Amino acid sequence: MLLRCLAVASLCLSATFVEAAVPVLVIHGGAGVIKSEMTPDKEKQVRADLEAALKAGNDVLKSGGSSLDAVTKAILVLEDSPQFNAGRGAVFTHEGKNELDSAIMDGATLRAGAIAGVHRVKNPVLLARAVMEKSPHVFLVGDGAEAFAKTVGIELVEPKYFRTEQRWQQLQEALKAERKQQASALGRMIHYGTVGAVALDQAGHLAAATSTGGMTNKRWNRVGDSPVIGAGTYANTRCAVSATGWGEYYIRAVAAHDICARVEYANKPIAQAAKDVVMDVVPKLGGDGGVIALDSDGNFATPFNTDGMYRGWIDRDGKMHVAILGDEGRP
Ligand code: ASP
Numbered sequence: 200m201l202l203r204c205l206a207v208a209s210l211c212l213s214a215t216f217v218e219a220a221v222p223v224l225v226i227h228g229g230a231g232v233i234k235s236e237m238t239p240d241k242e243k244q245v246r247a248d249l250e251a252a253l254k255a256g257n258d259v260l261k262s263g264g265s266s267l268d269a270v271t272k273a274i275l276v277l278e279d280s281p282q283f284n285a286g287r288g289a290v291f292t293h294e295g296k297n298e299l300d301s302a303i304m305d306g307a308t309l310r311a312g313a314i315a316g317v318h319r320v321k322n323p324v325l326l327a328r329a330v331m332e333k334s335p336h337v338f339l340v341g342d343g344a345e346a347f348a349k350t351v352g353i354e355l356v357e358p359k360y361f362r363t364e365q366r367w368q369q370l371q372e373a374l375k376a377e378r379k380q381q382a383s384a385l386g387r388m389i390h391y392g393t394v395g396a397v398a399l400d401q402a403g404h405l406a407a408a409t410s411t412g413g414m415t416n417k418r419w420n421r422v423g424d425s426p427v428i429g430a431g432t433y434a435n436t437r438c439a440v441s442a443t444g445w446g447e448y449y450i451r452a453v454a455a456h457d458i459c460a461r462v463e464y465a466n467k468p469i470a471q472a473a474k475d476v477v478m479d480v481v482p483k484l485g486g487d488g489g490v491i492a493l494d495s496d497g498n499f500a501t502p503f504n505t506d507g508m509y510r511g512w513i514d515r516d517g518k519m520h521v522a523i524l525g526d527e528g529r530p
Contacts, residue, residue: 284392289412395441444488
């Protein structure tokens, strides 16, 4: 914890010494890894981008910056990469648009900002953060969110910026399967690629952020869990969580908050709390996916119940770790 006195009785009586927390950063790039679709080339690119995101976030933490800045910086790198379903690489809606959602939360103050259904915001995490810091609101959607973006100088791009061939083909396959009413093929086409980050800074403060294009072939302005505070994104003084997976189920389970509530009220270790929700609560409802979860002592877990989850972390050893499939790496 943040405030500790030295183990010298006389000093303990007279003074309290502030001991900096060892910073920790954990990121994910979605739980939609499909083992059979992973090519060496794709794997190389994904690993390089995860490492770049970890480096960006860790540079902030190492120099004494805030967990909020660290998660923002890490997510910016992942949003700018075409490999993930967020920002540049977002999936397509049924109508062939890219519709982006994001949220950020400051654990120390419980301030939060979220946006959903925007089409022209280059980096949705920056808009979520601006909602938190520069508006009296928590959650803005659609045209209104873009109008707000203009007032605070957030970069807007032409919608074609988000068009990648791979995502376009995924939509075509989904539409074909839908026409043939192939439920099994539709199931195989779910590519969760949301990105997220949780961080603990030297001041002992936690933050969480998530950014996504949602799910391929979504319609009717469907919004998933990622921008919903408590469902896909949550942070308080004890715990920070970012989720990826089938958003409808993560919303119904209020998954991110449930994990933190188990830590706070039931004193569960973070790994147990995260595992219980990801491996038990969500699957019992019919959903799948994963989370990254971090506590204020720097313990963290990355459970998922899909083939794999793009993930990476820099823990107290200061070393960078990146993993993709289920049997790889710790934790
Ligand atoms: N959770 C996201 C959603 O439902 C999808 C993902 O994780 O890729 O919108």
